[in-house]
Amino acid sequence: MENAIAPDVAPRSVLTAGVDLAAEPKKTALAIVDWSARGARLVSLAVGVDDAAIVDAAEQVDSMGIDCAFGWPDDFVAFVSGHAQSNRVDLSNDEGMAWRRRLAYRETDREVHRRMGRWPLSVATDRLGLTAMHCAALLDAIGDRIGSVDRSGAGKVAEVYPGASLRIWGLLVPKYRVDRDARERLLQGLTAEAPWLDLGPHIDELLRTDDALDALLAALTTRAHLVGQTFPVPEEHRAQAAREGWIALPSGPLSALLDGLAP
Template sequence: MKTLGVDLAAATKKTAVAVIEWDRGTTGRCSARLAHLALDVDDQEIVDLFGTCEMTGVDCPVGWPDALIPFLTGHLNNMTAPVLEHDGIAGRRLLAYRDTDRFVTRETGLIPLSVSADRLAHPAMRCAVIQAKIAALHRPQPRDGSGRLAEVYPAASLKIWGLNGRGYKGRGIPEAERLGLLLAALEEQAPWLDLAGHRDRLAASDDLFDAVIASLTARAAARRRTLLPDEAHAKAACTEGWIHLPSCRLDELPLQ
């Protein structure tokens, strides 16, 4: 099995990918090797890598809140009813956050960025284009992650796996030190992961590091070891997307 992790940004410069190869062993555990790591990645490379991997985890929303389109359509057509339904802060939260965002907050205490009202909107537009390119070659991928593409959230994966993922993003000295400590903690808890000579690059780039965490989470999604939407969340997950939170320990990922 190969898993692809994508840390998607609005521009190629900050977009990173990581491919991990999982090979069957003789002891009931797979070996895991970081086979490909790249920064400054364009759409075509992501689509090409998707075609070679069994599961892809993308760190970016794959959809928008269901309430947003009727709201915008109502505003465009001067239809007051669908707009006034979202009067007040509680109504506007339904436009800003998806069902899966609220689920992640309840499960982890983390608040994902809003796909419709924050800096995440631009990467999400790019993600929609990439999904269309993948669909043209490999068929449309379900937004709930039941196919070969799953939305992931590295910060949540790190928290679930007991890794301190606070304050490592950025280019300053404190952030670099925290990233180095976080990488060391990952190596300690996942000695089975062969970084294949990429350690220095990972220690110098939070984008590359997030791509690796996305690829590890993609492994959990491929083995159905993530929190899946129940009946109450299933409908929204199909249209808005679903963030896959690991339901297994980090050391369980290599198990066959």
């Protein structure tokens, strides 16, 4: 595909990229937003993006957000490793659903549940495994180009969750991932709340597929993370987050994304 970043990006602007990752390139989307004194402009949007294009973008932008779990729960990894070595499962310690849920969810998933009252999909037990495997390889490839990726989001690349961002910003429209009319209502709400966001010629693509829309939302969330408008990783969970990953949840309104832009 052609270079992901448009050639007319204004100098001294800030670029954030959002990736809606899928198990295969066909449904993987990449959005790049240019942040400058003019506001924000969606300068590039593509669906059907391969890893090489994502790695190239990671090198060129200021920050990238990827919609996928960056790792697996520590307890799940230990359980599977022990099972592979034929270690017995001590049923006397089986706490039922509480035990299974501890294996299924990462600490960041529990944090999302505490803040929002909803569980994200489990990377260990839901239909995310193939995409997470893809993500693990992609993070390594990005690391080869820009240096090791900190899965806690402390570096240039962060884990994002567009659906949660929409809830926090008060913009979620049910069924937007499967219904074009819902996507249209979501975009209307987004542009009304953020009149400074220029979507350029990409509106039809945003309406056509939820992959494109989630990539845009990932790029917006990445901006929130870049300007310090996401909840920090609690100190006691930093080491765990570096292994499991940590979801960057916006801590402020959509308008906070303009923080730091020159007048």
